[in-house]
Amino acid sequence: MIAFILNVLVALIWFFLGNEPDGSRLLVGMVVGYGMIYLFRGALPPQSYTRRVAAFFVFAFVFLRELVVSNLQLAWIVLTRPVDSLSPAIFTYSVEGLSRLEILLLSHAISLTPGTATVDVEDDFRTLRLHSIDTKDPEATARRIRDVVETRILAFTR
Structure with missing residues (x-):
């Protein structure tokens, strides 16, 4: 601080x-x-301010990249794929161990990227219910969210 x-x-x-x-x-x-x-970080009390600020900007860059890529993918799906070839899915995503702020940031980041949406946060704050417009493997989608978005959020919140 x-x-x-x-x-x-x-x-x-x-x-x-x-x-x-x-x-x-x-x-x-x-x-x-x-x-x-x-x-002059060595002269200040030990803290993670510089690391967290850098991690926030990495998250912002990665999120913007994902936003652009998912917009292009969604436009491609809408313009080229027939509706009956899509595989929409609603699946659960575990957020156990995350704080409410981290769950909020994650759920909004998921909803802001086109093609996915946070449908519900369970009452116990351990699970999100997500919707994807086209996913053959919900576990792979959840793994990608965890690897790309959640790890970047945790890097600047912890």
């Missing part, structure tokens, strides 16, 4: 020292502050 506060303070100082404060100066200040914290 100390590193985050220092990052915000450096960003605000950078923002107010400029001739014309605007949003881009604040963003540059955040980047400069992050760079300073990264360089």
Whole structure:
């Protein structure tokens, strides 16, 4: 938490020292502050701030890539495949051991990528019910979600 506060303070100082404060100066200040914290991370109390911020940007990049690829795949399915050749499926996905915030992020990331949707979160917060527009192997789809999305979320939340 100390590193985050220092990052915000450096960003605000950078923002107010400029001739014309605007949003881009604040963003540059955040980047400069992050760079300073990264360089002097040995002088700060042990924490995972720099790792978590980097992991968040990796998640954002991977999520955007998955969003574009799934949009293209869904467009290809809609334009070229007859409806009777599709294999829609509703299957369960275990989220045991995840916090409610991680479940929320995961369920929204799944729903935002076209072709899949989170239908329900069980009352005990251990299982998601997912729908896929075309999957021959629900276990492979669940494995891909776990490998691509869930691991990236856990990298910046823990």
